[in-house]
Amino acid sequence: MQFRYLGNSGFKISEITYGNWLTHGSQIENDIASSCVRAALDAGITTFDTADVYANTAAETVLGAALKGERRQSLEILTKVFGPTGPKGHNDVGLSRKHIMESIDGSLSRLQTDYVDLYQAHRFDVETPLEETMQAFADIVRQGKALYIGVSEWTSDQLRAGAALAKELNVQLISNQPEYSALWRVIEAEVVPTSVELGISQIVWSPVAQGVLSGKYLPGAALPEGSRATDRRGGADAVSRWLTEDVLTRVQELRPIAAELDLTPAQLAVAWVLQNDNVATAIIGASRPEQVTENVKASGVVIPAELLARIDGILGDVIERDPAHTAERSPKTREA
Template sequence: MKIPEQTMQYKNLGRSGLKVSQLSYGAWVTFGNQLDVKEAKSILQCCRDHGVNFFDNAEVYANGRAEEIMGQAIKELGWKRSDIVVSTKIFWGGPGPNDKGLSRKHIIEGTKNSLKRLDMDYVDVIYCHRPDIGTPIEETVRAMNHVIDKGWAYYWGTSEWSAQQITEAWGVAERLDLVGPIVEQPEYNLFSRHKVESEYLPLYTNYGIGLTTWSPLASGVLTGKYNSGNIPSDSRFALENYKNLASRSLVDDVLKKVNGLKPIADELGVPLSQLAIAWCASNPNVSSVITGATKEAQIQENMKAINVIPLLTPAVMEKIEAVVQSKPKRPDSYR
């Protein structure tokens, strides 16, 4: 069946006025580890050609090299800064005792260093890359507001925080008349759903939190490429640092479910990877699904997932659920 071509949609980042492409691109794993500036330019341009306007990074990716590569590539491409949304994340900035975490010192120094590497005056969104139990949340909220007041970032958010921590941050922000986090960046895919579909439920209505989710393909497992039992030499799981991730992800039960999803994708006439990405994007609380790719061909494939979103009827969603059986039970109070 011929699937009608869709155009990229732009969704508000949570309750903010910022618009991000429904599918975005993240530099994790690839920039600095697998790609240099020349290759990054062709990858980024391919994303732009498909309507992507949101590009995600972090100070820790390739020890800062990912930011340098992205910044230089964007500069050489000559893009207009207001046409794109760039984010970075602060937490792991180096080996020193004050080079990590969410202290006022590291947030301010880390942000300045990120901007230097990106060669930009500001990022659109800055995230706290993990919660920091060693720093009072009030210190972090105040520091993030300082960054916004200075114009180094326009919005701030969290990544992999608990609902309780985000609620606490909002409580501080409201008490001090400051800006709260508008976005959370959690892992979200067919095998990892509890936070997005259960734990965070009150946050969407209470605070208008948006989501930019990562790992829609569960590190490539949902492409089906690992189902033969071999790990392709050019894949993420072949990289030395990701070996332990491979052993965790490639368990029989998961691979059996991936096999079970294949006929559903075949029936729709789409690759499994596109079905998996479209499934994430179809959640109304997800503002943008961050995709990764090392080759232009992968981007072209991934971006076609927007054509699959309209095909995900309630009946198709039920079929998917019957195979993965991963829907979290909702707490009674949110029914």
């Protein structure tokens, strides 16, 4: 396992992060979740990402139980705040001081830890003054409940404003967590250049495009039983946009490139995002321990420039590059 600095800090994380969105507390049983976490630890993963909104707080509880007994100093635990939790009342959502200060205590309790290494604003809150949000995050850092702060799916303008306030408050805003894959490149035009300027790294999610870049979805064929595309608890909605004949045909054409590098298509997908110097880590999820064991083999892989160019040529115009999609991820309201 290779490690990278997160943003302009001295904090290192594993370049493969284990995440539990859509799995822990919902799609898989707790014993399987624990086995996946154990597989991650055995493979050298030290960084674990979750959020209070995942399975309405259950994902944090499952991860905390799975990590119990591990040396805390050897782990990097990341969580997030914004989405509606609990009974989803009028103050159970957003980035108000009230919700942030209550949410960090809930997360720490569920994760069975005194602090998180990184506390992230899961989305930008258009209904709360940014000054209020950043002051609450700064207070959490000063209280020792979080070591660093980050955000998720913020636009370049939002990152710039947040970083300026963080600097005034003498805290470190060091990360952004966007979706990023060989198919979804909307951060490249604006978010990445701004982040480089500000000393912010990307913690990217869905590097395998919800499993599509694994090549398991074949053009013209039935969806594999038990796959994310057949899951009606959220997985199917997440993957549906990629299940077109054109996309699936082009993904199959990536197999020879993966073979040249002695990688599976999924490993190639994870390795691809790690070629971007502004990416500190790629988040992988798993419903089976062997998926973790396989995907960590992407760590340390160097893809030659000519193969990167071939990937671009194969995927062509099915690649989504429009930076406006980042702004679309910002909710226009924070109603539960």
